[in-house]
Amino acid sequence: MTGLYLITGFLGAGKTTFLKKFIRQMAGQRMRILVNEFGREGIDGKLLSELGVLVDEINNGSIFCSCRLDKFEAVLQDALMDAPELIIVEASGLSDPTNIRKILAQQDKFGGIEFLGSICIVDAVNLKKVFDTARVCKKQISISDLLIINKTDLADEMQIAETEQLIRQFYPHIVMHRTSFGDMKPQWLEELRDAVKEEDMPRFQTKDLGLQKALVTIKDNMTGYELTKFLEMFVEDTYRIKGFVKLGGEHYLVDCVGSMVDVKPYDGLVENGNKIVVLAGPGMPMQKSLEKAAQWYRDKIERVERGD
Amino acid sequence: MSKPKDLLFATLRHEATNAVPWVPFAGVHAGKLVGYDATEVLTDGEKLYKALMEVNKLYKPNGQPVVFDLQIEAEILGCELVWTKDGPPSVKTHPLEDTTDIPCKCTVPTKEDGRLPMVLDVMRRMKVAVGDTTALYGLICGPFTLASHLRGNDIFMDMFDDEDYVHNLLDYCTEVGKKICEYYIEAGMDIIAVVDPLVSQVSSDHFEEFLSKPFTELFDHIRNLKAFSSFFVCGNATRNIEVMCKTNPDSISVDENVDLVKAKEITDRYNIAIGGNIPLTSVMLHGTQQDNMKYVIDLMDKIENKKNLIIAPGCDMPFDIPVENTIGIAQAVLQPDDVREMIKNYVAVQEDIQVDLPDYDHLEKTLVEVFTLDSLTCAACTYMMGAANVAKEHFGDAIDMVEYKFTKKENIARCVKMGVTNLPCIYINGKLKFSSIIPSKDELQTAIETAIAEINSK
Numbered sequence: 001m002t003g004l005y006l007i008t009g010f011l012g013a014g015k016t017t018f019l020k021k022f023i024r025q026m027a028g029q030r031m032r033i034l035v036n037e038f039g040r041e042g043i044d045g046k047l048l049s050e051l052g053v054l055v056d057e058i059n060n061g062s063i064f065c066s067c068r069l070d071k072f073e074a075v076l077q078d079a080l081m082d083a084p085e086l087i088i089v090e091a092s093g094l095s096d097p098t099n100i101r102k103i104l105a106q107q108d109k110f111g112g113i114e115f116l117g118s119i120c121i122v123d124a125v126n127l128k129k130v131f132d133t134a135r136v137c138k139k140q141i142s143i144s145d146l147l148i149i150n151k152t153d154l155a156d157e158m159q160i161a162e163t164e165q166l167i168r169q170f171y172p173h174i175v176m177h178r179t180s181f182g183d184m185k186p187q188w189l190e191e192l193r194d195a196v197k198e199e200d201m202p203r204f205q206t207k208d209l210g211l212q213k214a215l216v217t218i219k220d221n222m223t224g225y226e227l228t229k230f231l232e233m234f235v236e237d238t239y240r241i242k243g244f245v246k247l248g249g250e251h252y253l254v255d256c257v258g259s260m261v262d263v264k265p266y267d268g269l270v271e272n273g274n275k276i277v278v279l280a281g282p283g284m285p286m287q288k289s290l291e292k293a294a295q296w297y298r299d300k301i302e303r304v305e306r307g308d
Numbered sequence: 309m310s311k312p313k314d315l316l317f318a319t320l321r322h323e324a325t326n327a328v329p330w331v332p333f334a335g336v337h338a339g340k341l342v343g344y345d346a347t348e349v350l351t352d353g354e355k356l357y358k359a360l361m362e363v364n365k366l367y368k369p370n371g372q373p374v375v376f377d378l379q380i381e382a383e384i385l386g387c388e389l390v391w392t393k394d395g396p397p398s399v400k401t402h403p404l405e406d407t408t409d410i411p412c413k414c415t416v417p418t419k420e421d422g423r424l425p426m427v428l429d430v431m432r433r434m435k436v437a438v439g440d441t442t443a444l445y446g447l448i449c450g451p452f453t454l455a456s457h458l459r460g461n462d463i464f465m466d467m468f469d470d471e472d473y474v475h476n477l478l479d480y481c482t483e484v485g486k487k488i489c490e491y492y493i494e495a496g497m498d499i500i501a502v503v504d505p506l507v508s509q510v511s512s513d514h515f516e517e518f519l520s521k522p523f524t525e526l527f528d529h530i531r532n533l534k535a536f537s538s539f540f541v542c543g544n545a546t547r548n549i550e551v552m553c554k555t556n557p558d559s560i561s562v563d564e565n566v567d568l569v570k571a572k573e574i575t576d577r578y579n580i581a582i583g584g585n586i587p588l589t590s591v592m593l594h595g596t597q598q599d600n601m602k603y604v605i606d607l608m609d610k611i612e613n614k615k616n617l618i619i620a621p622g623c624d625m626p627f628d629i630p631v632e633n634t635i636g637i638a639q640a641v642l643q644p645d646d647v648r649e650m651i652k653n654y655v656a657v658q659e660d661i662q663v664d665l666p667d668y669d670h671l672e673k674t675l676v677e678v679f680t681l682d683s684l685t686c687a688a689c690t691y692m693m694g695a696a697n698v699a700k701e702h703f704g705d706a707i708d709m710v711e712y713k714f715t716k717k718e719n720i721a722r723c724v725k726m727g728v729t730n731l732p733c734i735y736i737n738g739k740l741k742f743s744s745i746i747p748s749k750d751e752l753q754t755a756i757e758t759a760i761a762e763i764n765s766k
Contacts, residue, residue: 011461065505065543070589070626071395093461094509096543129468135509229567233546292547296570 001114002080004087006100008140009121010130011093014150018121018182019090023053025184029086032056032079036072036092054082065095073109080112087113096139098259117192120144121182124155127163138236141167142258146175146192153180169281171239171258212286213307214278218245222300224252224263230300231261233293234278237286243276244268274302313443313498316370320499320536320558322579322616328608330619330641331445331583332367332634335376336395337625341366341745345393346627350377353426357433364438366631366746368638368687371443371499374431376624378449378503381484382457384422385415394627402460410476411458416487428495435496443499445538446492450504451481451522467514474518482522486529493535500530501538501561505623507552508543508565515551523555531558538583542623546571553578563622564588569610576616583618586637592621592629597636597730598654604640605648631744632730635688639681646682646715653720661721668738674759676700676709677735679719679728683711691746692732699752707756737763 007022009015023031033055056075058068079087091097100118104110120140127149131137141147147167152160160178167174175191218227224247231241231254241256244266253266254276280286287306294301316329336346338359349356356375363372377396383389389397404411419428434444449457455477456463466474489500507519523539530537539557541548544565552560553574559581562571568585575582586592591603604619611617619641625634640647666675678696680689693711700709712719714731722728726735734742734752736759741747747755 011464068395070593070628073589094506126465130464133467133510133514134464135511226567226570229546229570232544289547296546296574 002084002087002112003116004089004104004113005116006097006118007088007090007121008095008097008118008144009093009150010123010127010134010137010140012126013093013121013123014182015090015093015121018119018148018150018184019088021182022088022119022184025186025189026086026088030082030084031086031088032082032084034058034072034075034079034087034089036090036095054079054084069103073103076113077109080110083112091140094134094136096136096259097143098139098261100143101260117145118143119146119148119192121148121150122163122167124149124152124160124163124178128166131166135236138170139259141171141174142236142239143260144174146177146188147171148184148188149176149178150182151180152178169283172281173239211307212280212282212284214287214290215305215307216243216276216278216290216294217302217305218247218274218276219300219302220245220247220274222247222297224250224265226297226300227252227254228261228263230293230297231256231263233296234286234289235259235261237284237289238278238280239284240279241276243274245274245276247274277307311441312368312370313441316443316618317498317536319581319616319618322581324615328614328617328619328641328644329370330368330638331371331373332363332369332638333373333376333621333624334363334367334634335373335624336627337629338363340627340629341631346395347391347393347397350375350396351423351426353430356426357430360430360434361437364442365691366688366744367634368642369442371445373445373447373501374434374497375427376447376503378447378453378505379457380423380427381417381449381454381488384417384424385411385458385484387457396624399457402458404458404477405460405462408470408473410473410480413480413483416484419491424491428491431492431495431497439496439498444497445499445501446489446495446497447501447503447540448485448488448492450502450507450540451478451485451526452510452519453504453506454481454484456506467510467518471517478518478522482525485522485526489526489530489533489535493530493533497535499536499538499558501540502526502557503540505542507541507548508545510548512547512551515548520551520555523552523557527555527557549574553580559583559616559618561618561620564590565622568607572611572613572617576613579616581616581618583620585622586620588622588626588629592633592637593626595633597630597632598651600633601636601640601647602651604637605644605651608641608644609648630730631688632732635686635731635744636681638688639686643682643685646685650681650714650720653717654724661718663718663722663725665722665725666738671737671763674703674707674756674763675737676707676756678709678711678732679714679723679726679735680711680732681714683713683732686732688744688746689732692734692742695746695749695752696734698749699756702753703756703760706760 007015031053033053036058058071104113104115177188235256236259243254245252251266253264255262294304318325319329339349341362342359344355349359379389379397382399386403387399388401390400391397527537537557538559538561539552540561542563546566549571562584564585564587572582683689683693730743741755
């Protein structure tokens, strides 16, 4: 098996610096690096040649964008032919990596890959500036198994605490660490392994967050595709959506964490009247975006009730 | 008989039509049809022209873009580009990265700058060659994407830190866009698509704060110049469809991330045409010809109100899309009822129709078999059949020739039994010799002569 790490983070968060140090830590393994960005500072070729690392570059947009996905899959398959022990993918700062697990789950193409987790780098000072202006920020954070708050040397304690609070508000369960200059402690990788193992464990938040809760009743004339698109409209402003629905005779389990929409066919009985529960933290704009989505699909949504 | 472009114009005028127009966004992919790579078609006018003519011939479009490269303006304004063989170039450096000065209006590109002379020349030539029948699209880089090309990563911070600067930079980028529109329309473009992939990255609040004004100005300007407009985005722009409508374009183009059926309900409320959204990778690049035909039929069947609808790929087509997949799409848009029947039969005939194939190993005369979707309506099939007919005239009784149209059930069964997957194609003595790309007279003659020699040597 070939292990694969995904490195994400918004433009300027320090991904490339992090990646260089990360590669050093992995020295001794046969590696392929896939870089999806033309940063100002290219990867230090000398360093990589010393380590015997092959670098593939994909530019011109995000590897997860519909117009570059073909290239990403092709380069990844090509890298696999080499049977490396490790592939590290650095996604562009503007990429929405929500689909990474779905892409890697294609057994026919990527059966030889074991996903080791997603590491998201954020800028301690600038996160709050881009958190609202760039929608991909939330998506990158929400799918990450380990979040590293970088550049803490440039921030004071109050700024770092604000950044942590901003992230916690949306993603209360996320594993977070502070660092500067892209340093990474080896024990964080251990935590990452545990986090990926627990991927299927329900991550459920207790009451102390001042939860926002909504209950959405879906009509059974909605299709699975429409349900997915409906959820996509507000999922990034929630941290959990869950429920069983019966649509046109087919049963589905809805189970979304963070920005990941997950609607799966389900074999069991569905008897709860097509209700899905939507949860968000305080200050998250869940109600507004849920209302907008329900408006789009108004002929397919029975009602939206606010929880207490 | 009305011309293909008239159907697209009627759609953009929001009139009821009895068919749906189709626009293949073949940018770099055009090169593949004639054996050129992406860099060649984006830098060499002669090669670009030849590639575009092939698109026009094979894909029978109602409208087609002349060039799909969002870096043309950025390159003129000092961004260094990195070139690649299978896609458009990308921006490597950002001239405004370390300054918050707004460029002077005197730096707005002129017709002599960068690759514009080449692009404008090809536009004029295309207008003469196919402008009478085909609507031509000029694609400009949208103001937000151009601003990010010039400014780099910091544009998102600027939206938080320095709103005035962002407004001023977008004003400048809008001026650039207006000028490019003028050049393209003067060179004969019927439709200007303002392509701005980054629009899907911002919230609708930010769109209204920063982008509503620039886009509204651009679409007004295009309208004043008597051309049609298209607001072209990619990515999940679902949340922004409504605010995009409010900028008043004639049409909107979206990709597979958007639910086209629901988006069209919104655009219909504003009486704006919408185009899309055939998936680029899963369907066009990796799907079969049948998958592509089925996708388009299903999409059209899902949309009850066909007014204001354009069928198109979700974005710039990947370089390597199999030619037959696009041919299949064109056929599905052009003859939906026939293709719906074909797809149904393709699944149905596999069990119940018996076909006897010739004994290819013991043929006495060379047999040329042409498999087509329908040589009367599918352009590529017409040319394939035409090439075969010319060969038949040349060889006369020395060869047998037959056409199998996919519109007949027994021919579908024959295709299944033969293992024919891509139409149109030519088999000679039971062997696939030409698929989708039309052979030249010499190529086909040589192949037939070789086959005759093989039979004679037995």
